[in-house]
Amino acid sequence: MKLLVKAPAKINLSLDVLHKRPDGYHEVEMVMTTIDLADRLELQSINKDEIVINSQNRFVPDDQRNLAYQAAKLLKERFEVKEGVKITIEKHIPVAAGLAGGSSDAAATLRGLNKLWGLGLSMDELAAIGAEIGSDVSFCVYGGTALATGRGEIIQALSAPPTCWVVLAKPFIGVSTSDVYRRLKVADLHHPNTKEMIKGIEQKDYTAVCRNVGNVLEDVTLKLHPEVAQIKDQIKRFGADAVLMSGSGPTVFGLVQHDSRMQRIYNGLRGFCDQVFAVRMLGDQHTLD
Template sequence: MNDSRLMVKAPAKINLTLDVLAKRPDGYHEIEMVMTTIDLADRLTIETLEEDRIVLDCSVCYLPLDERNHVYQAAKLIKERFGIKKGVRVYIDKHIPIAAGLAGGSSDAAATIRGLNRLWNLEMSIEEMAELGSLIGSDVSFCVYGGTALARGRGEKIQPLPAPPPCWVILAKPPIGVSTGEVYGALQVGSLTEGCKSEQMIKEIQEGDFYGICRALGNHLESVTLQMHPQVLMIKDRMQRFGADGVLMSGSGPTVFALVERESRMQRIYNGLRGFCKEVHAVRMIGENNS
């Protein structure tokens, strides 16, 4: 491949925890969440253009290819910050479902930042790339690092963690989109009864305890989305009945994931869900970071 073109992988993430601590004066929420990357990924082909413009293309027809797209925003931000007069074309080979709680758009933006850093020899550190990513969206900083990490603030303060023990991750997304803003808007922060889980999750990851990780799963947004969308609760119940080791909704949903240690059980859960839900994936946890 020539030096004016490269391919970058953009893996999806799941939330092992999502603790909402408080509403911030800027309208965002103060959160702590442990996230990890999984082997379901978009693939981006990034190519330098002589003309000074940003061109996006995609394997699916329902994605906006203008300023609304996080990839476009990332390319524009880098061009402005570094005064770059060259253009760029990005082809997005899309595999991560959109509006699913899996950070597909954020991971694409992070892959664009990492890709252009290499392509244009910008020599940004991972911290600088993550800071740039935080200007685009709350999950972009984590996606720059990848792997497993605790994210704090509104998601932009990243503390890398060891990789959890390898396991299967089964994802099931009902045919609905969920607005993150709506879910946070409906959350009564003062009435959260379930305890915060991130501290316990970090301990279980550091000890490499798979079943401890399954017990420490928690998401403060889950009850809100389950109330709005009963299909999500049905998927969660089904995964638990089929014998998953741990089950949780990722982010603001609607995707639910199951953690499974044994391949035979993974196959049974995967097959059982396929007859009930059209969009089902069985993948491995990655857990290692990009640096």
């Protein structure tokens, strides 16, 4: 049996860090939404009782470091599944980009294997398992738009944001999330207004959404990687309505409503970055069908 599953990327419309927790993680408050840039996974039953990862992307590990592998292994062991699976990952989301590509692959694997192996788990149960793999996996199980709190695993669904284009640019560098958090000085942060961002989304107020974008990790990454600051400046100069780095970076995105301006920003960024995308936000959560 064979299943195809989409694994969409996410962007952070708002990312706040409240304090360092006793367990070593940071308490966060993030508004995230999935976008129409996705990896595609093929899950295929195999005769051998093993997990095989197949990807043509040299930056994607094919062993236990891969989050899709970890997701399959966790389900297999917890529910004593004796079948094997081959997971082929067709990569479209840039790697180490702040777009949750690996987390979304893991979430897609959980949803797909739930069906392939007939486990009958609910979305909430899959999200709880996802939290054991990584902080963004729970959100990626649900998709759509949500407020994520705790270390990112407590998910409160929000309505779809107002319709607009998202133009993304990723420089040819990777950013270590753990390194960024390690350098973060929580006492010095200027916190974004998460409540106003949520209000803007719920009221479909595009101007309010643009006004309230914010990411407390930006300053750290921009100091470590000046090229990210340059890309942010370029997107502003090309006329985006709001510009923000996603996650710990290095991907920067601009929000824009008009097709002609989107095209101008997209074309302008092609001269600065190898990886540039113009996509829409996805309004709906995933389903188990």
